Amino acid sequence: MNRSRPPARSRNDKVKEQQESYSLIEERYEIIGGVRYDFLSSPKYAHQKMLTNFHLAFHSACSQEGEILLAPMDVHFDENNIVQPDVIYIASERLDMIHDGFIFGVPDLLVEILSESTGRHDKKVKKELYEQFGVKEYWLADPIYRTVDQFVLREGRYELAATLSEGDTLTSPTVPCLAIDLSTIFPENLRQ
Numbered sequence: 001m002n003r004s005r006p007p008a009r010s011r012n013d014k015v016k017e018q019q020e021s022y023s024l025i026e027e028r029y030e031i032i033g034g035v036r037y038d039f040l041s042s043p044k045y046a047h048q049k050m051l052t053n054f055h056l057a058f059h060s061a062c063s064q065e066g067e068i069l070l071a072p073m074d075v076h077f078d079e080n081n082i083v084q085p086d087v088i089y090i091a092s093e094r095l096d097m098i099h100d101g102f103i104f105g106v107p108d109l110l111v112e113i114l115s116e117s118t119g120r121h122d123k124k125v126k127k128e129l130y131e132q133f134g135v136k137e138y139w140l141a142d143p144i145y146r147t148v149d150q151f152v153l154r155e156g157r158y159e160l161a162a163t164l165s166e167g168d169t170l171t172s173p174t175v176p177c178l179a180i181d182l183s184t185i186f187p188e189n190l191r192q
Helices: 045-062 092-097 119-133
Strands: 029-032 035-038 066-070 075-078 081-083 087-091 102-104 109-113 137-142 147-154 157-165 169-171 179-181
Touching: 029 119, 045 066, 045 087, 045 109, 045 179, 066 092, 081 119, 087 092, 109 119, 119 137, 119 147, 119 157, 157 169
Parallel strands: 075 102, 109 137
Antiparallel strands: 029 035, 029 081, 066 087, 075 081, 087 109, 137 147, 147 157, 169 179
């Protein structure tokens, strides 16, 4: 009986992947109320450009006052609620919640940049979760309408403090060092 072996592969042989299989890779997800929510696609250009611009604005104004982190970074509210907000701000005196490589506790301010796949989720499910756990301030940034809804926690409930557009300056009652000219946040071209 003659058993033939498949030809030996050299180190230069590459496995070809198809675009369809790339989009099926489950890498990022959140857990809210014990339910898993998968991220369905990677963010688009406008989302990432805004994320970069928010980081630059936070960093230039407040890097000495606290820690500014960007997604993907797990925030563990508890074992049933683990999220990955786009922008995370934690005041210096509360940095002990960062340990073992993750955040275990409630950040001071969170920002979500809306996208087609996460917009409804960010506006309802995550807003309710952040309110429940006492995140002092929550921003919803919309790249299409070029607005930021600023929610501030008052007496345990979120109050819409302002809806700002690219001609406005966003100031934060939670993070006093912060004043962002929103014209620097929204990309000139959405490049969709």
